[in-house]
Amino acid sequence: MAAARHENRIGLWGWIGGGRWGIERYAYSLHRLTGLAVLLYFLLHIVVTSLRAKGIYLWTGSGFFHKPIFRFGEYLVFAAFAYHACNGIRLVLVELGVAIGKPIEPVFPYKTSLRVQRPLLIAVMIVALLLLAAGGYSGLTQ
Amino acid sequence: MQNTRPEQRTIRFHVSRFHPENERGPYVQSYEVPVHEGMTVLDGLHSIKDNLDSTLVWRSSCRMGVCGSCGMLLNGRPGLACTTQILKIAKTDLSVGPLPNFAIIRDLVPDLSSMFDKHRLVHPYVIRADEAEIHDPSGEFYQSAEELEHYLQFTYCIKCGCCMAACPTLATDARYLGPMPLTAAERYNADTRDGGQRERAQVTGSSRGAIRCHYAGECSRVCPKGVDPAKAVQLLKRRLVLDYLHLARKSEPCKKLKGEGSGSVMPKIATAPAHTVEARKEPENLLQHSSSATIHRP
Amino acid sequence: MKAARLWTWHMAAGVVLFFVLGLHMGIMHLGEIGHWFAPYGNLAVSIANSRFRDGMLTFTVGYIALLAIGLFHGLYGLRTMLLELTLRPAMEKAITVFLLILGIGLVGLGTWAAVAAHGVALAGVKG
Numbered sequence: 001m002a003a004a005r006h007e008n009r010i011g012l013w014g015w016i017g018g019g020r021w022g023i024e025r026y027a028y029s030l031h032r033l034t035g036l037a038v039l040l041y042f043l044l045h046i047v048v049t050s051l052r053a054k055g056i057y058l059w060t061g062s063g064f065f066h067k068p069i070f071r072f073g074e075y076l077v078f079a080a081f082a083y084h085a086c087n088g089i090r091l092v093l094v095e096l097g098v099a100i101g102k103p104i105e106p107v108f109p110y111k112t113s114l115r116v117q118r119p120l121l122i123a124v125m126i127v128a129l130l131l132l133a134a135g136g137y138s139g140l141t142q
Numbered sequence: 143m144q145n146t147r148p149e150q151r152t153i154r155f156h157v158s159r160f161h162p163e164n165e166r167g168p169y170v171q172s173y174e175v176p177v178h179e180g181m182t183v184l185d186g187l188h189s190i191k192d193n194l195d196s197t198l199v200w201r202s203s204c205r206m207g208v209c210g211s212c213g214m215l216l217n218g219r220p221g222l223a224c225t226t227q228i229l230k231i232a233k234t235d236l237s238v239g240p241l242p243n244f245a246i247i248r249d250l251v252p253d254l255s256s257m258f259d260k261h262r263l264v265h266p267y268v269i270r271a272d273e274a275e276i277h278d279p280s281g282e283f284y285q286s287a288e289e290l291e292h293y294l295q296f297t298y299c300i301k302c303g304c305c306m307a308a309c310p311t312l313a314t315d316a317r318y319l320g321p322m323p324l325t326a327a328e329r330y331n332a333d334t335r336d337g338g339q340r341e342r343a344q345v346t347g348s349s350r351g352a353i354r355c356h357y358a359g360e361c362s363r364v365c366p367k368g369v370d371p372a373k374a375v376q377l378l379k380r381r382l383v384l385d386y387l388h389l390a391r392k393s394e395p396c397k398k399l400k401g402e403g404s405g406s407v408m409p410k411i412a413t414a415p416a417h418t419v420e421a422r423k424e425p426e427n428l429l430q431h432s433s434s435a436t437i438h439r440p
Numbered sequence: 441m442k443a444a445r446l447w448t449w450h451m452a453a454g455v456v457l458f459f460v461l462g463l464h465m466g467i468m469h470l471g472e473i474g475h476w477f478a479p480y481g482n483l484a485v486s487i488a489n490s491r492f493r494d495g496m497l498t499f500t501v502g503y504i505a506l507l508a509i510g511l512f513h514g515l516y517g518l519r520t521m522l523l524e525l526t527l528r529p530a531m532e533k534a535i536t537v538f539l540l541i542l543g544i545g546l547v548g549l550g551t552w553a554a555v556a557a558h559g560v561a562l563a564g565v566k567g
């Protein structure tokens with residue numbers, strides 16, 4: 001029998017991780033998910049708002065766009081955006097080598113750059129939560 | 143021999159088995175292994191092979207976290223079998239599998255050659271215009287202790303592949319160079335003796351290079367040597383961006399000790415032995431053996 | 441190097457979006473608080489207020505810029521994910537071309553709409 005090659009690549013599941021992973025991995029998964037969600041909204045948004053040139057203002061009046069279910073959906077998009085924007089700023093800083101520290105001598109127990117940027121991660125998550133609260137308040141009072 | 147040690151316990155090892163010539167895919171075989179405090183996973187595997195099943199296959203050599211042979215998936219997390227205490231990670235059950243994102247040669251033995259091929263691609267050695275000086279040195283290069291710190295951490299890599307097994311991008315992207323080769327690239331880019339950054343950027347700045355990393359940080363979390371590959375990859379990205387925007391500080395590879403020409407080889411230093419392994423040429427062609435890894439030349 | 445260059449612009453676009461999109465959301469949804477660029481009543485997204493902004497050249501230009509930057513950032517991000525699936529090179533090429541056409545098409549649509557709405561708003565003011 002010919003040798004069967006088994007690639008053993010994890011596949012898409014590997015993007016999410018199996019539950020024994022760290023917080024940066026989940027931040028990464030959520031950044032992808034929210035990026036896609038905001039992109040989908042954005043594509044629809046372009047079409048809907050472009051119609052105003054023909055005098056069609058779909059978002060005014062009391063159509064589907066004012067049903068609570070749509071308003072809630074809009075809030076989810078806002079939440080995705082708030083997370084993506086705040087985490088995105090952290091990623092820009094980290095991926096340009098800011099906030100990860102200098103190379104150090106590895107002495108056990110090892111301290112990695114993950115620990116150096118963790119306060120930044122926490123800070124941007126707090127900002128995202130504040131934005132969520134503000135957005136929720138504004139949405140409920142409208 | 144009777145158990146006199148208090149910390150003795152039986153741990154069920156769930157070991158991934160696969161013989162490519164006889165089987166279609168991996169399956170799990172369980173063994174009950176008496177374990178006492180101080181036993182590493184590698185000790186446990188030896189115990190299985192000696193007492194329960196002599197057909198079990200894995201790769202190890204130094205049994206002290208130096209050679210990089212024994213990377214495995216231990217309870218779902220990549221790590222070295224020889225430096226992982228069984229009782230630290232297992233109460234009753236322990237799953238042992240080959241490092242993912244590498245093809246399986248047999249049982250717990252991953253085929254690391256894809257990683258070594260990518261390693262070769264980044265030209266992991268000092269590159270200088272005065273190449274003759276490397277092969278036949280007339281003096282020492284000057285490098286301060288502080289300059290050494292810029293890359294010292296990244297030299298501790300033992301090429302075990304744990305980072306490659308943990309990286310989410312490599313979970314789907316066979317072409318991505320991955321944390322270990324990119325760390326090696328940054329190790330040489332940050333070396334003041336080196337002038338090969340542009341040459342390496344051909345591949346580190348390509349679509350299979352550093353931009354495929356999204357700082358999920360897994361590589362640094364699992365690295366058994368504290369190399370912090372995620373840090374190296376971000377520093378590499380910074381280098382690529384600064385170079386592109388012409389914001390990088392201009393620097394020349396360092397000169398020989400006390401200025402050019404004046405440093406000399408210390409007397410009574412033995413000459414380097416002849417190469418024992420023939421250098422492989424054209425690593426680019428090598429990669430074409432594996433079906434999925436094709437090169438994109440920028 | 442080409443890939444790293446494009447990625448640099450993806451990151452830069454992200455930073456720009458952070459500020460410009462933040463402003464956009466503030467203007468559109470904080471109507472009761474700020475009344476920025478919304479002189480007609482409480483609702484910032486009402487037809488009258490929308491026309492008012494469409495009549496200002498800054499907004500017309502801003503919409504087009506936001507459109508282009510947002511589409512580049514978002515579609516490049518989508519491409520990033522798709523190119524990490526080890527697809528055949530021909531497939532990757534097809535994805536790049538498709539997303540490029542989609543992006544250019546939508547920038548075209550949005551630009552036309554912004555310019556046309558600008559004209560409508562100005563005509564409304566005059567007429």
Ligand code: HEM
Pocket residue numbers: 031032034035036038039040042084085086087088089091092095355356357451454455457458459461510511513514515516517518520521
């Ligand atoms: C508001 C400010 C924004 C910032 C600061 C930001 C930042 C970023 C950054 C830094 C990345 C790269 C992550 C990486 O490759 O490691 C990214 C990816 C992405 N962004 Fe944004 N972004 C913003 C807005 C948007 C918007 C409006 C969209 C949708 C139109 C979007 C869609 C995406 C997508 C689809 C990705 C790809 C995700 C990935 O490759 O992991 N982003 N963003």
Ligand code: SF4
Pocket residue numbers: 298299300301302303304305306321322325361364365366367368369370371
């Ligand atoms: S960086 Fe760490 S995990 Fe990766 S190969 Fe080197 S030693 Fe192993």
Ligand code: SF4
Pocket residue numbers: 305308309310311312320321354355356357358359360361362371372375
């Ligand atoms: S930090 Fe980058 S290289 Fe390391 S595991 Fe995450 S994506 Fe892979």
Ligand code: FES
Pocket residue numbers: 201202203204205206207208209210211212213222223224225
């Ligand atoms: S046996 Fe050498 S690193 Fe484990």
